[in-house]
Amino acid sequence: MTTYIDPSRETFEAFKALPRDTPIHMLNLLLYREEADYPAGHEHAGKGWSGRRAYEEYGRTSGPIFARVGGSIVWRGTFETMVTGPADRVWHDGFVAQYPNADAFFEMIKDPEYQRAVVNRTAALVDSRLVRFAPGEGGSTFG
Structure with a gap:
């Protein structure tokens, strides 16, 4: 299974080419x-933190910057099951971050x-996805 933590050069260039x-x-x-897998010598290396605990630290330390640029979380959820897609593909958490x-x-x-x-x-993280969407209108139908 291929895993993803950071964007590739190609995908980041595609992101940068979209309207800003x-x-x-x-x-x-x-996931x-x-x-947690910290680099040797990092202040949190060897603390025995779980990946979830390390992600909480990421949220705590990046949160003020996220808020300063106008970001907000518009939806957050905990994974339960894959309905459509590979049955062996699981996630722990998901959220949608909004940027101005x-x-x-x-x-x-x-x-x-x-x-x-x-x-x-x-x-x-052992694996992640980051997918950009243009916000649309909510409603009572799928289309």
């Missing part, structure tokens, strides 16, 4: 490691404090 001045929703699907525009996302990931915080995300 419109609101975006980012679907995040998370945590049993034990792609430039806000870029501002966040370029921030030096965020770059220090993201080490916790990398240590926490």
Whole structure:
């Protein structure tokens, strides 16, 4: 099974080529490691944290930057079962992060404090997906 933690050069270039001045929703699907995998010498290496605990640290340390750029969580959920898709594909958690525009996302990931915080995300996850959507209207039908 191929796993993904960070975007490839190709997928990140495709993201950068999309409009930067419109609101975006980012679907995040998370699969945590049993034990966080920090680089040797990192302040949290050897603490025995679970992947979920390391992700909580990522949220705590990146949260102020996320809020400063105008980000918010518009939906959060805990995985229960795959209804359509591979039965062996599971996630622990999912959420949708909203940004006022792609430039806000870029501002966040370029921030030096965020770059220090993201080490916790990398240590926490064995696999993830990050999918950009243009927000649409809700309603009572699927179409």
